[in-house]
Amino acid sequence: MRADAFLAAAEALPVRDLRDLVGPGGLVVVAPHPDDESLGCGGLIAEACARGLSVRLVVVSDGVGSHPNSPSHPPERLRDLREAETLAAARALGLDAVHVRFLRLPDRFVPSAGPAAEAxxxxxxxxxxxxxxxxxxVTWAHDPHCDHEASAALARLARARLGPxxxxxxxxxGWALPPGTEVGPAPRGARLAIAAHLPAKRAAVAAHRSQTTGLIADDPGGFRLEPAMIARFAQPFEIFVEVDPEVESEVDPEVEP
Known part of the structure; x- marks a missing residue:
């Protein structure tokens, strides 16, 4: 199926209750970079926390690839900043810092196989x-970024350790994919209504100031989320596509973190 048709179908998936998505237990959100959790799952996290579900957030990469040439924010300082922003975003969504884990794998070089991936x-x-x-x-395996593809692979490895x-x-x-990109079968899954949590989600996205503002102004090639991209995730629903255990991905990793 072409990406444009797949994403249009994903936007028309049925709206389901949180429990229909999660099942009887808790949930883990896997974010390739600090901010992916707020963009793609901010409403999910807020709804789950509001309903008393057990939630964990695992951030895979250290996020330092967003501003690799900043004199004022060398890698260690940038990593610390992005982690602090993530904890602020989590608080906005109702998630305590103790439930956030940072794996600190290298941004743009997250492995999908080998000892580091297994760990x-x-x-x-x-x-x-x-x-x-x-x-x-976890992020869609067809997201055109190497770390998103790798994180999808890590989540599949984790599921293999967990059973059903x-x-x-x-x-x-994925919204930036060329329309004609082949992405496999039509989507199965659901949308989650998050209108009640949009203020919290906006606050969470805004907490990632290094990604949404000119906070780091000394790297001309530094990354910044475009307003149109932020607006894409300010919709009253979030999309979650079921991942078949047999799914494998073939992705061209070219988008900034």
Whole structure:
């Protein structure tokens, strides 16, 4: 199926209750970079926290690829800033800092196989066991970014360690795919209504100031989320596509973190 038809179909998926997505237990959100959780799953996290579900957030990369040439924010300082922003975003959504884990894998070089990938999958699986998770949420394997593709692979590895746990994908950079890109079968899954949580979601996205403002002004090639991209995720629903256990991805990783 072409990407344009797939995404149009995803926007028309039926609206389901949170429990229909998650099942009887808790959930883990896997974010390739600090901010992906707020963009793709901010409403999900807020709804789950409001309803008392056990939620864990695992941030895979260190996020330092967003401003690689900033004199004022060398890698360690940028990493610390992006983690602080993530914790502020989590608070806005109702999630305590103690339930957020940073794996600090190298931005733009997150592995999908090998010892580091296995360790990351172990960490995701441990978060799932800790929270009694019956569902994992991770970025769509066809998102055109190498770290998003790798994170999808890590979530599949984690699910293999957990047994019958649901796996859902949320598109982030997939909306930027060329329309004719082949992405596989038509989507199955659901939309979650999040209108009640839009103020919290906006606050969470805005907490990522290094990605949404000119906070870091000394890297001409630094990354910044465009207003149109932010607006894309300010809709009254979020999309979650069911991931088949057999799914494999073939992605051209070219989009900024």
């Amino acid at each position: 990351a999958a172990d960490a995701i699986a441990a978060a799932a066991r800790e929270s009694g998770a019956t569902a994992l949420f 746990v649901r796996l859902h994908a949320y598109p982030v950079w």
